[in-house]
Amino acid sequence: MSAQQLRDALGDRIILPGDTEYSTARLPWNLAIDQRPFAVAQPESAEDVVDVVRAAAASGLRVAPQSTGHGAAALADTDLSDVVLVSLSKLRGVTVHPEAQHATVLGGSVWNDVVEAAAPYGMTALHGSAGDVGVVGYALSGGLSFYARARGLAVNSVRAAQIVTADGRIVRATPHDEPDLFWAVRGGSGAFGIVVSLELDLLAIADVFAGMLLWDASRASEVAHAWAAWTTDAPESASTSLRVMHFPPMPELPPFLSGRSVVVIDGAILETDAAASALLAPLRALEPELDTFARMPASALVQVHMDPPEPAPAFSAGAMLASFPPEAVDAWVVAATSTPVLFIAEVRHAGGAAARRPEGAGAIGSVDGEYLLAGIAMVPAPELAEPALAAAHAAVAAMAPWHAPALALTFIDGGVDRALGFGASRERLQQLKGQWDPADVFAAGQPVG
Missing domain, CATH: 3.30.465.10 (Uridine Diphospho-n-acetylenolpyruvylglucosamine Reductase; domain 3)
Structure with missing residues (x-):
């Protein structure tokens, strides 16, 4: 089936490279990935999806589903020249x-x-x-x-x-x-x-005790060692992460982030206010310059991690860690603070129920490892793509002695052996x-x- 035959079968539900809309319809949320599929479909119903799959399969084309394109870097390993990208952005509710x-x-x-x-x-x-x-x-x-x-x-x-x-x-x-x-x-x-x-x-859950603690990155070693020690005894009710974040001087950023490097602990604690505050006491004793941990509506938790609110270009890499002992903390701090690019280095406390496979689980029901390791490098200009990708992988490779034989699939891009996932x-x-x-x-x- 030619491109025109695909158009005849699907009408305006298919967007081809010669169409005006193609240049924007093909874009994923992760703008570092230049995906150029054979065509883009934007179905508005399950029946539209059926029509697209049938038309593509009949023509010998493949099909790739995509909701937002946050994970588009994983799809970058795939040749899209014979693929209809099915953007589900209009199928919401x-x-x-x-x-x-x-x-x-x-x-x-x-x-x-x-x-x-x-x-x-x-x-x-x-x-x-x-x-x-x-x-x-x-x-x-x-x-x-x-x-x-x-x-x-x-x-x-x-x-x-x-x-x-x-x-x-x-x-x-x-x-x-x-x-x-x-x-x-x-x-x-x-x-x-x-x-x-x-x-x-x-x-x-209507409300939750959650927030973040923030210090200047000059205190990264002190804070990281304290958090790592704290997590060894933290109850399963506490899910937190540790990050070093490097920000450029940008007017749209709040003053406490613009042009700075910071170390952040954030997350949620499913306890009463009193119990959560007592649990946080050793970390608050480090006197963060910003402390937002408090009771909040559960719907506000998606704001705590300060992820970019708009599409952005980035490369990332990830691994699971079996442990995070002091020598691993030292290695992580060096990797997190010495990168030459706009970078976020994260260690997220996992384990607990996340590591226990429940009865009736599917192909993935748990993830081994006590911590999740992620390196995310922003790509503000095309010429920085290569160093950004190298920085993300270098941050993960620096922690190789503590890697667990597992992967969290939502934290990896392409170019890796997914068998561990x-x-x-x-x-x-x-x-x-x-x-x-x-x-x-x-x-x-x-x-x-």
Whole structure:
């Protein structure tokens, strides 16, 4: 099928390279990735998705689903010259079922959609640290939230998925209906189809004790050692992260960040105010220049981590750490404070419920390792792409002696062996991929092969 035949089949639901809209429709949230697919589709319904998949498959083209493109760097390993990129940005919406404490979430929805819909009912979700991240990609790839140590990975909150499969059918997958597909998509995500809706369990949490502590980066070693020691005894009710962040002098940044390098501890503590304050006392004793930890609406938690509110160019790398002893802290501080580019170095406390695989879990139900390590390098100009990518990988490589044999799929880009992310589930995932998508129609950011 030629490009014109694809246009004839799909009309204005398909955008081709010669179309005016192509230059913007192809752009992911991560603007460092220059993705140039054969075509872009922007479906507004599950039926539109069916039409796109059928037309693409009939023409010998592949299909890549994308909600927001935060994870576009993972898809950068894939040749998109014969791929229809299915942007789900117009397929958004959330329906909350308060009595059952779950929500039905359309495939292009972001976490802000979910937390805003759930808040009036005194509920929230196992959302990411950024509110504009796509729900489907995050949840089905694991999802390590600021509730993770107490409540586990976000993927375990998925109770059903509606998926357009390679043969152009809409399939509902649950523990009882198509259980093999339900197992596979909870970890295999976009490799098995386009998820047009999810049903997610919600948390009966109306407000939470959360916030951040901030110091100048000159105190990075002191703060990092204190946090690492603190986490060894922290209860599972506390999910926090440690970051060194380098900011350029930009007028749109608040004065306490513009042109500065800072060290930050942030997160959430599922305790009473008194218990949470007592728990934080050793860290507050370091006299941060900014302390925002307090009781807040659960819907405000997506603001705490200060993720960029608009599309931005960046490269990242990640790993899981088995431990974070003093010598590892020293190595991390050197890597975090010596980078020549705009950089964020993060260690997030994992373990707890995030490391325990619950009964009935899918391909991914837990993540091994006590800490998550991430390096994120911003790319303000194209000529900085190569040093940015090198800085992200160097920060992770510096911690190699403490790496755990695992990966959190939501914290890795391309160019890595994803086998550690799928672990013991990989072989079964490959078998099921062969059953559900024998022609390899779907190009996933995290392929199971």
